[in-house]
Amino acid sequence: MGKKQVVVGIDIGGTNTILGFVDREGNILAEDKIKTSYYDEVEVFIAALYEKIMVAQQKIDFEVEIIGYGIGAPMGNINKGTIEYAADLPWKGIIPLADIFKRHTDLPVIVTNDANAAAVGEMIYGGARGMKNFVVITLGTGLGSGFVVDGKLVYGHDGFAGEIGHTAIRPGESNRDCGCGRKGCLETYVSATGIKRTLLKIMADSIEPSSLRKYSFEELDAKMIHDAALEGDAIAVRAFEHTGRMLGFKLADVVAHTNPEAIFLFGGLALAKDLIFEPTKRYMELNLLSIYKGKVKLLESELSTQNAAVLGASSLVWSIKEHK
Amino acid sequence: MGKKQVVVGIDIGGTNTILGFVDREGNILAEDKIKTSYYDEVEVFIAALYEKIMVAQQKIDFEVEIIGYGIGAPMGNINKGTIEYAADLPWKGIIPLADIFKRHTDLPVIVTNDANAAAVGEMIYGGARGMKNFVVITLGTGLGSGFVVDGKLVYGHDGFAGEIGHTAIRPGESNRDCGCGRKGCLETYVSATGIKRTLLKIMADSIEPSSLRKYSFEELDAKMIHDAALEGDAIAVRAFEHTGRMLGFKLADVVAHTNPEAIFLFGGLALAKDLIFEPTKRYMELNLLSIYKGKVKLLESELSTQNAAVLGASSLVWSIKEHK
Numbered sequence: 001m002g003k004k005q006v007v008v009g010i011d012i013g014g015t016n017t018i019l020g021f022v023d024r025e026g027n028i029l030a031e032d033k034i035k036t037s038y039y040d041e042v043e044v045f046i047a048a049l050y051e052k053i054m055v056a057q058q059k060i061d062f063e064v065e066i067i068g069y070g071i072g073a074p075m076g077n078i079n080k081g082t083i084e085y086a087a088d089l090p091w092k093g094i095i096p097l098a099d100i101f102k103r104h105t106d107l108p109v110i111v112t113n114d115a116n117a118a119a120v121g122e123m124i125y126g127g128a129r130g131m132k133n134f135v136v137i138t139l140g141t142g143l144g145s146g147f148v149v150d151g152k153l154v155y156g157h158d159g160f161a162g163e164i165g166h167t168a169i170r171p172g173e174s175n176r177d178c179g180c181g182r183k184g185c186l187e188t189y190v191s192a193t194g195i196k197r198t199l200l201k202i203m204a205d206s207i208e209p210s211s212l213r214k215y216s217f218e219e220l221d222a223k224m225i226h227d228a229a230l231e232g233d234a235i236a237v238r239a240f241e242h243t244g245r246m247l248g249f250k251l252a253d254v255v256a257h258t259n260p261e262a263i264f265l266f267g268g269l270a271l272a273k274d275l276i277f278e279p280t281k282r283y284m285e286l287n288l289l290s291i292y293k294g295k296v297k298l299l300e301s302e303l304s305t306q307n308a309a310v311l312g313a314s315s316l317v318w319s320i321k322e323h324k
Numbered sequence: 325m326g327k328k329q330v331v332v333g334i335d336i337g338g339t340n341t342i343l344g345f346v347d348r349e350g351n352i353l354a355e356d357k358i359k360t361s362y363y364d365e366v367e368v369f370i371a372a373l374y375e376k377i378m379v380a381q382q383k384i385d386f387e388v389e390i391i392g393y394g395i396g397a398p399m400g401n402i403n404k405g406t407i408e409y410a411a412d413l414p415w416k417g418i419i420p421l422a423d424i425f426k427r428h429t430d431l432p433v434i435v436t437n438d439a440n441a442a443a444v445g446e447m448i449y450g451g452a453r454g455m456k457n458f459v460v461i462t463l464g465t466g467l468g469s470g471f472v473v474d475g476k477l478v479y480g481h482d483g484f485a486g487e488i489g490h491t492a493i494r495p496g497e498s499n500r501d502c503g504c505g506r507k508g509c510l511e512t513y514v515s516a517t518g519i520k521r522t523l524l525k526i527m528a529d530s531i532e533p534s535s536l537r538k539y540s541f542e543e544l545d546a547k548m549i550h551d552a553a554l555e556g557d558a559i560a561v562r563a564f565e566h567t568g569r570m571l572g573f574k575l576a577d578v579v580a581h582t583n584p585e586a587i588f589l590f591g592g593l594a595l596a597k598d599l600i601f602e603p604t605k606r607y608m609e610l611n612l613l614s615i616y617k618g619k620v621k622l623l624e625s626e627l628s629t630q631n632a633a634v635l636g637a638s639s640l641v642w643s644i645k646e647h648k
Contacts, residue, residue, distance in 0.1 A: 075615065084615055133481040147581065149473050149480075156473075156583020157457040158619055166613040167577040170494035171569065180613055245495065253491040257471065257581045259480020289490040289504055291399065291408055295482055 009314030014088035022314035068108035070313035072117030079159035119146025121312025127302035139269035143187035244279025252287030266301035333638030338412035346638035392432035394637035396441030403483035443470025445636025451626035463593035467511035568603025576611030590625035
């Protein structure tokens with residue numbers, strides 16, 4: 001028997017980049033990470049990342065054979081192997097990530113959007129096993145989305161399908177500024193940052209007391225709002241209610257586009273469970289056309305926050321290998 | 325050589341139902357119509373429709389062999405062969421249309437959404453030939469949509485994908501009533517009826533003179549607004565501007581979902597050409613995320629208004645036959 005084949009799954013985030021050796025069954029045999037924000041130059045970052053991978057392989061006595069590299073990143077484009085204008089990464093403009101990585105290896109290197117990677121991961125290892133039509137929404141610093149139609153990930157003509165974090169809540173200019181340069185994008189409401197903005201808005205409008213009034217915007221995070229809401233803090237509960245209202249409203253649009261069987265919520269805000277799921281479901285149903293009402297499941301991702309993106313990025317290489 | 329094979333394409337509309345004998349190349353060899361609104365009972369309607377088809381076959385001396393029936397209808401569901409809660413048809417609730425039709429024939433009968441049929445027609449005979457990812461928007465009494473992803477029509481889990489006419493412009497209750505029972509749906513702005521509502525709103529708000537002020541809501545139609553706009557009527561021009569603003573805003577959402585190569589506009593309002601295309605394109609671009617800007621074509625359907633739905637409905641039977 002030969003060595004166990006693995007794909008290296010890589011999740012490039014704004015702060016950290018996580019890598020894992022993933023076998024066909026989705027077991028992670030080795031894992032490591034590297035600080036993304038430390039590297040101003042992408043070439044140096046990739047060289048350091050590749051070095052980490054080689055060291056990790058050494059640590060397990062070369063018991064694995066790497067067959068490819070799957071990389072998930074914000075604004076990752078599978079057609080071109082690029083990252084394009086990613087607001088949260090240190091490298092600006094269009095970055096030919098796959099080409100830079102291929103200076104180190106002759107194996108297949110696939111770059112894709114991190115939310116698309118999560119959708120593939122959910123389909124192969126998570127709660128979407130057996131589903132043909134579903135959507136994964138990733139709730140982190142921003143809001144990402146991955147669409148699966150008829151058992152296949154939707155890439156679209158330019159490889160940029162699934163950016164509903166940047167659809168606007170309403171027409172016009174009187175909306176929240178978004179990091180993308182536009183106004184009123186869904187992720188300015190529904191994300192770790194979005195719920196902080198909503199909390200401050202409610203604090204500004206109301207006179208209700210709240211344990212969170214003593215913290216600055218910079219000190220606050222989504223977890224603190226979550227904890228306060230669990231303790232019955234009225235303003236924190238209302239922040240979740242409004243976040244669910246905005247998400248439910250736009251998920252009704254998602255249903256009217258591709259009529260999925262289920263929508264999975266993944267990432268930080270999804271860990272708030274009922275606090276976010278209940279209002280999201282309620283407002284989604286309120287906004288659905290009658291033919292869709294009561295039919296679309298709103299589910300928690302079955303992949304743990306830690307491993308999902310790595311699993312997803314690696315599973316993409318496995319799935320492409322199998323379609324050959 | 326045997327008889328020429330044809331599919332009977334049928335387009336069920338609120339007022340008229342059109343049928344055509346369509347060959348593999350998209351030629352319509354015979355055509356007829358029947359008044360939908362005359363029939364309170366769907367069984368009687370189908371019997372009369374089938375009779376019309378038989379008579380049409382007789383008229384061309386049985387020179388064709390019918391191989392199947394493709395029916396496009398509002399809220400048509402391809403999975404179940406039903407029409408469900410179609411606001412504009414005389415038959416309410418869930419109608420098992422394919423089953424009723426099959427009492428008359430053993431040949432394949434396919435029922436689908438009329439906008440989905442138009443998308444398939446555009447792909448096989450129209451401007452979307454060679455395209456893998458595109459969207460067709462049908463502008464009639466309402467607004468329909470059909471999505472093609474990776475060369476295949478998107479049906480979704482329940483067969484109801486593509487109802488963006490019923491996505492709302494903004495959250496909340498202070499919106500226009502829609503025939504579907506909800507508020508602020510896109511089709512309350514962007515449709516033959518929607519532009520009339522917008523015109524009345526502008527007349528109410530402004531004091532500008534207009535040649536259209538002498539007509540009642542019931543007397544007005546989209547063509548009259550079109551003609552007035554061509555003559556420079558400021559209120560009519562503003563009605564088109566606002567219609568394009570709402571459509572462009574929501575088409576930016578469409579792009580963020582499936583990243584199509586092109587969006588085709590089809591039907592009555594699309595005949596207004598630049599009057600509708602120019603503001604729609606402008607507001608779509610304004611609302612697009614930078615990675616999409618300047619990349620998505622907004623095109624006129626290449627199928628004539630008269631034949632497109634019949635062609636589309638029939639081509640669906642041809643395409644299913646070929647995928648077998």
